[in-house]
Amino acid sequence: MSESTMKTINVEYAIIGAGTSGLGAYSKISRKTDSLVMIQDGPYGTTCARVGCMPSKLLITASDYAHHLTTSDFFGVTSEGHVDGRKVLERLRRERDQRFVANNLRYVNKIPPHHKLEGHARFIGPGHLRVGESVEVKAEKIILACGSRPAVSKVFEPVMDRVLTSDTVFELEDLPSSIAVIGMGVIALELGQALHRLGVKTTVYGRSGKINALTHPDMQQEALDILGSELDIYPSGQVVSTWEDAEGAWIEFEQSNGQRVTKVFDRILVATGRISNVDQLGMEHTGAEFTEAGKVIFDPQTMLCSDYPIFIAGDAAEYLPVWHEAFDEGRIAADNALNYPDPVPVDRRPPLMVFFTDPQIAIIGQSFRELEGLEIVIGELPFSSPRHVVWNKVEGRIQVYLDARTGVILGAELLGYQAEHLAHLLALAITHSMTAEQVLMMPVYHPSAEELLRDVLIDAREKRRVYAAETMIHSNSVPAYS
Numbered sequence: 159m160s161e162s163t164m165k166t167i168n169v170e171y172a173i174i175g176a177g178t179s180g181l182g183a184y185s186k187i188s189r190k191t192d193s194l195v196m197i198q199d200g201p202y203g204t205t206c207a208r209v210g211c212m213p214s215k216l217l218i219t220a221s222d223y224a225h226h227l228t229t230s231d232f233f234g235v236t237s238e239g240h241v242d243g244r245k246v247l248e249r250l251r252r253e254r255d256q257r258f259v260a261n262n263l264r265y266v267n268k269i270p271p272h273h274k275l276e277g278h279a280r281f282i283g284p285g286h287l288r289v290g291e292s293v294e295v296k297a298e299k300i301i302l303a304c305g306s307r308p309a310v311s312k313v314f315e316p317v318m319d320r321v322l323t324s325d326t327v328f329e330l331e332d333l334p335s336s337i338a339v340i341g342m343g344v345i346a347l348e349l350g351q352a353l354h355r356l357g358v359k360t361t362v363y364g365r366s367g368k369i370n371a372l373t374h375p376d377m378q379q380e381a382l383d384i385l386g387s388e389l390d391i392y393p394s395g396q397v398v399s400t401w402e403d404a405e406g407a408w409i410e411f412e413q414s415n416g417q418r419v420t421k422v423f424d425r426i427l428v429a430t431g432r433i434s435n436v437d438q439l440g441m442e443h444t445g446a447e448f449t450e451a452g453k454v455i456f457d458p459q460t461m462l463c464s465d466y467p468i469f470i471a472g473d474a475a476e477y478l479p480v481w482h483e484a485f486d487e488g489r490i491a492a493d494n495a496l497n498y499p500d501p502v503p504v505d506r507r508p509p510l511m512v513f514f515t516d517p518q519i520a521i522i523g524q525s526f527r528e529l530e531g532l533e534i535v536i537g538e539l540p541f542s543s544p545r546h547v548v549w550n551k552v553e554g555r556i557q558v559y560l561d562a563r564t565g566v567i568l569g570a571e572l573l574g575y576q577a578e579h580l581a582h583l584l585a586l587a588i589t590h591s592m593t594a595e596q597v598l599m600m601p602v603y604h605p606s607a608e609e610l611l612r613d614v615l616i617d618a619r620e621k622r623r624v625y626a627a628e629t630m631i632h633s634n635s636v637p638a639y640s
């Protein structure tokens with residue numbers, strides 16, 4: 159492409175990526191100026207709606223129905239039925255495309271054409287982007303909202319025809335007969351359990367032996383025990399080789415005890431984490447600063463990358479790669495791009511994450527690992543209330559971490575049926591630095607799952623009293639928490 163045929167666009171703001179974070183940034187900046195462009199490589203619609211949160215939850219809901227077919231006998235309700243894999247996947251894509259993706263596209267379609275540019279953006283100099291082969295963008299301030307992609311290691315190269323990731327699994331015409339799920343993170347457990355419940359012969363291969371989102375060893379072990387009682391799990395080891403023949407894709411897995419297991423599968427779902435797309439932006443041309451691991455240095459309170467007029471948001475930042483954080487970060491980045499060179503730091507919300515497994519896993523605020531060794535008490539109970547007994551869903555555990563001196567709730571780890579709801583109540587309490595006593599003032603209906611929250615806070619309160627007596631701390635002493 160000669161220089162003369164190259165089109166150059168000069169704008170004040172460029173946003174790379176039209177996902178949740180990029181659109182969040184766009185909605186703020188476009189209210190203030192017309193001098194902006196949002197560059198999108200690949201289909202519009204966002205990772206969340208197309209290949210992330212929404213299709214995965216649609217699959218999980220179908221699997222819940224399948225699971226009821228096999229568990230309703232307990233209630234004296236005999237049910238018969240079978241899973242039609244094609245229909246499950248057709249309905250998933252229909253709901254996804256007609257509701258979630260369509261909603262997003264309606265918004266994107268309303269964006270004026272001169273604010274949108276399609277193609278792969280990469281830096282060729284500070285503030286200077288090449289988009290595809292024929293367009294250049296010169297921008298004073300740039301927001302990196304380019305998301306992430308699934309990591310697939312080289313060991314799977316011989317079986318790539320049978321490898322799926324979260325980008326491709328929802329496009330299957332029919333459910334596979336068997337699947338190896340590689341990884342024991344959130345995607346592996348959510349999709350692995352859903353596929354298993356839909357009748358796919360599923361084997362999960364982990365690496366560390368732990369479900370690392372939970373950090374208390376008892377919580378990790380209980381989660382593994384419960385999920386392992388339903389799923390075929392090899393929790394620790396590594397895939398040492400793969401090959402394909404007429405039977406399918408073979409996996410040779412070396413367990414941490416040195417024993418090797420070899421199995422054949424129709425498909426392999428690789429869910430071993432995601433890599434930020436920032437590595438494909440040519441950041442070396444920007445002058446930005448990097449960590450030793452090669453990650454762009456940024457301030458999570460402003461999303462500003464060092465002192466350059468570059469901001470980062472969403473999964474690209476690899477900070478808190480969940481939807482509500484991508485949404486927040488897009489807005490924080492936009493506000494600070496608008497304020498540049500005077501960024502305004504914001505207090506981030508307490509961390510919150512939910513695994514939509516059964517039982518669910520939820521982590522709020524500071525984890526046990528972060529608090530270990532500090533003056534805390536742990537309220538702890540099995541995840542059971544009269545309501546859970548009624549549901550016949552009594553597996554799991556809840557732990558709530560209190561500042562031992564002040565009683566302020568600092569964090570919690572949950573493993574239990576519909577833990578998401580208690581997790582949100584705890585998130586509210588943590589956001590407002592509430593004490594267990596303050597939460598215990600609210601009315602709690604009987605019989606409700608919230609009775610479990612009340613009871614675990616009473617347990618924490620009692621433990622705090624014992625702690626105070628043992629350490630002679632008066633419960634109204636100077637707060638350690640501020």
Ligand SMILES: Cc1cc2nc3c(=O)[nH]c(=O)nc-3n(C[C@H](O)[C@H](O)[C@H](O)COP(=O)(O)OP(=O)(O)OC[C@H]3O[C@@H](n4cnc5c(N)ncnc54)[C@H](O)[C@@H]3O)c2cc1C
Nearest residue numbers: 175177178179199205210211279304305472473479480481
């Ligand atoms: C299977 C799955 C399930 C999930 N479930 C949940 C859930 O239940 N709850 C939850 O909170 N989170 C969930 N997440 C995470 C959530 O989807 C992400 O945190 C969120 O979508 C990230 O948004 P984003 O804007 O950072 O990135 P994206 O939405 O991925 O947007 C980035 C965009 O940038 C484009 N792009 C990349 N490079 C370039 C370039 N060089 N030039 C131009 N454009 C570029 C990409 O094509 C993409 O469209 C899930 C993720 C997955 C994969």
Ligand SMILES: NC(=O)c1ccc[n+]([C@@H]2O[C@H](COP(=O)([O-])OP(=O)(O)OC[C@H]3O[C@@H](n4cnc5c(N)ncnc54)[C@H](O)[C@@H]3O)[C@@H](O)[C@H]2O)c1
Nearest residue numbers: 341342343344345346364365429430431479480512513514
């Ligand atoms: N409910 C939700 O909020 C939700 C659901 C799905 C995805 N997501 C987002 O998507 C992101 C990606 O999810 P993910 O599950 O891919 O990543 P993850 O980081 O949660 O889990 C990856 C897992 O793979 C393991 N692993 C890595 N390399 C391995 C190997 N070679 N062999 C075996 N195991 C290996 C890791 O130990 C880890 O347990 C998450 O960070 C999450 O934020 C969120």
